[in-house]
Amino acid sequence: MLTDENLAELVKIAIKRNERAYLQPIDVSVDDGIVTFTGTVRSHRLKEVAYEIASLFEGCRDVANKLVIDPAAPIPDMEVAKNVVSSLNASADIESDAINVEVTNGVMSLNGVVSTQWERHVAEDVARSVRGVRDVENLIVVNPMAEIDREVLALEIKAALGHARDLRGVNIEVKISGNTVVLLGIVYDLSQKETAERVVSRFGLQDIRNEIIVRP
Amino acid sequence: MPTDTELAKLIKHANFRDEGLSSQPIGISVSKGIVTLNGSVQTYRRKLVAHEIASSFEGCRDVINELIVEPPGSISDEETANNVRAVLDAHADITKETIAVSATAGIVSLNGNVGSQWERLIAEDVARSARGVKDVQNFLFVDLPTKMEDKKLKQDIEAALTHARGLKNRNINVAVSEGAIVLSGEVLSLTQKEMVERVIHQFRFREVRNDIVVTGE
Numbered sequence: 376m377l378t379d380e381n382l383a384e385l386v387k388i389a390i391k392r393n394e395r396a397y398l399q400p401i402d403v404s405v406d407d408g409i410v411t412f413t414g415t416v417r418s419h420r421l422k423e424v425a426y427e428i429a430s431l432f433e434g435c436r437d438v439a440n441k442l443v444i445d446p447a448a449p450i451p452d453m454e455v456a457k458n459v460v461s462s463l464n465a466s467a468d469i470e471s472d473a474i475n476v477e478v479t480n481g482v483m484s485l486n487g488v489v490s491t492q493w494e495r496h497v498a499e500d501v502a503r504s505v506r507g508v509r510d511v512e513n514l515i516v517v518n519p520m521a522e523i524d525r526e527v528l529a530l531e532i533k534a535a536l537g538h539a540r541d542l543r544g545v546n547i548e549v550k551i552s553g554n555t556v557v558l559l560g561i562v563y564d565l566s567q568k569e570t571a572e573r574v575v576s577r578f579g580l581q582d583i584r585n586e587i588i589v590r591p
Numbered sequence: 592m593p594t595d596t597e598l599a600k601l602i603k604h605a606n607f608r609d610e611g612l613s614s615q616p617i618g619i620s621v622s623k624g625i626v627t628l629n630g631s632v633q634t635y636r637r638k639l640v641a642h643e644i645a646s647s648f649e650g651c652r653d654v655i656n657e658l659i660v661e662p663p664g665s666i667s668d669e670e671t672a673n674n675v676r677a678v679l680d681a682h683a684d685i686t687k688e689t690i691a692v693s694a695t696a697g698i699v700s701l702n703g704n705v706g707s708q709w710e711r712l713i714a715e716d717v718a719r720s721a722r723g724v725k726d727v728q729n730f731l732f733v734d735l736p737t738k739m740e741d742k743k744l745k746q747d748i749e750a751a752l753t754h755a756r757g758l759k760n761r762n763i764n765v766a767v768s769e770g771a772i773v774l775s776g777e778v779l780s781l782t783q784k785e786m787v788e789r790v791i792h793q794f795r796f797r798e799v800r801n802d803i804v805v806t807g808e
Binding site for chain 2: 377385389392393417418419420421427428430431432433434435446458459461462464465466467468491492493497501504505506507508531535538539540541542543564565566570573574577578579
């Protein structure tokens with residue numbers, strides 16, 4: 376297993392070598408196998424790329440991604456809003472034309488009503504990918520909000536986790552409060568934490584709080 | 592470990608349970624842990640979700656995704672091309688106006704030069720998610736600022752694989768020819784196969800073919 380110093384060094388080299396050169400001004404620190412990124416990147420995708428790079432390494436228990444998105448050249452809020460609207464309109468998965476967009480200093484709020492959580496998530500995803508967007512506040516409401524039986528749903532999620540790959544013999548606790556599902560427990564590899572989240576994401580809840588701890 | 596029939600049933604149930612897939616006519620067949628999806632879905636994102644669901648189950652060795660994207664309603668090619676244009680132009684990771692877009696019967700062609708393989712793949716991904724698009728032909732050419740050395744690339748990839756999470760003692764062969772990578776060998780799980788692919792995508796290359804076989808544990 377790598378020491379924290381070695382892991383930090385490897386992550387730094389991998390970032391430097393990466394073809395997406397815009398990753399450059401990133402600070403990397405590692406404590407007890409948890410990689411923390413600070414600094415700025417140009418886009419949301421690049422922030423995800425940083426996560427992916429760190430998570431590749433043996434010895435990386437988890438990633439604290441504190442990167443801030445700072446577009447290279449500032450773009451007027453009006454233009455950002457226009458780009459988000461045209462992207463939403465052009466996206467195959469957005470059926471609603473009732474999503475309102477407001478931008479203040481690059482921070483976007485999405486408002487409106489859609490019919491599924493899926494559409495709500497896609498809208499946020501599309502908005503985050505747009506040039507000039509620093510952050511997204513997703514205030515979209517899903518309607519009709521079908522009344523869900525939280526206990527039944529928790530059991531269903533539990534059952535699904537039981538069939539998930541790489542999660543054999545791992546005990547993950549599922550708690551649902553409001554529209555948020557909270558995952559708790561201890562796993563021995565970051566892939567397991569990722570898999571648990573992927574499984575849960577298909578159950579149509581608004582937010583997932585993944586508090587699973589990775590301990591090799 | 593579930594049998595093929597059980598796995599097919601589990602996937603079917605999960606698809607039914609999914610908001611975006613419950614009404615889509617997806618066929619599932621499983622043979623020795625290899626899941627084949629066929630039929631059609633309304634959007635590309637749904638195709639990806641179907642793939643993810645199938646691959647998330649224990650016992651799934653690999654997924655062959657033959658789903659066809661069949662957009663609902665009728666959208667003219669002009670409108671489809673405009674939609675692709677709109678999402679590309681607004682995207683933070685695409686250099687504006689370097690990509691030419693055309694559409695014929697819902698099939699979109701992307702032409703032009705881009706600066707990296709990453710941008711090439713994002714452009715394709717973004718185009719696929721636009722309204723009216725059935726399929727994308729990606730003719731984008733990667734303009735590499737420096738000449739690639741196959742030998743160096745192979746060495747770098749091999750070094751990276753030795754540090755990769757969960758790949759200890761796996762025998763993976765890396766062949767590189769003019770920037771095109773071919774991966775072969777055997778791994779125990781789909782997670783390992785995906786991990787290899789994630790490692791590769793950190794590098795600068797022209798294309799990659801992943802022929803790694805998942806043997807199962």
